[in-house]
Amino acid sequence: DGGITQSPKYLFRKEGQNVTLSCEQNLNHDAMYWYRQDPGQGLRLIYYSQIVNDFQKGDIAEGYSVSREKKESFPLTVTSAQKNPTAFYLCATTGGDVHEQYFGPGTRLTVT
């Protein structure tokens, strides 16, 4: 069964701690993306990767870091430098006939 998995679904952290969100895909897609979604807002691009061992900053990369050591995996680290980390985080890949994006189920991060 092909798809994208993100874990965990809910994550709670104290302020000042780094936290890593997992994203794994078995769709054999090259491109992977991380988005952040806040209530009442659209998706904002944090980082993306078109190929293994390469990634690019999106619109709101400050306070985040990523790695792409394997095609299947694109973990996102939310560092303590991110001023307002509480949000819904979505991982996506691009594929299909019109290069639509497929999304994982998301991780809701709460930092207190």
Added chain:
Amino acid sequence: GQNIDQPTEMTATEGAIVQINCTYQTSGFNGLFWYQQHAGEAPTFLSYNVLDGLEEKGRFSSFLSRSKGYSYLLLKELQMKDSASYLCAVLDSNYQLIWGAGTKLIIKP
């Protein structure tokens, strides 16, 4: 700058028809997507338009006018399960997706 506008919220009645509009101003255009997002879940792909005109897919249709920077999503025979947010997204000249804030659709019995 790049901008996509959609109404924040719309209400419609079960069984009726609703049209959700999207206007965009982007640096280049390589296609427009509509996604459906139920509360607390990830967006799912509904439709794609790159040429002017209407694309029909079951109860859902999507229209594009590139000269007007305008698209709409038409939902027919509304069902309660259609209550969700509908996101409009444009692929710009760099093949990056620019997302609208979404339209929350409330269906009443």
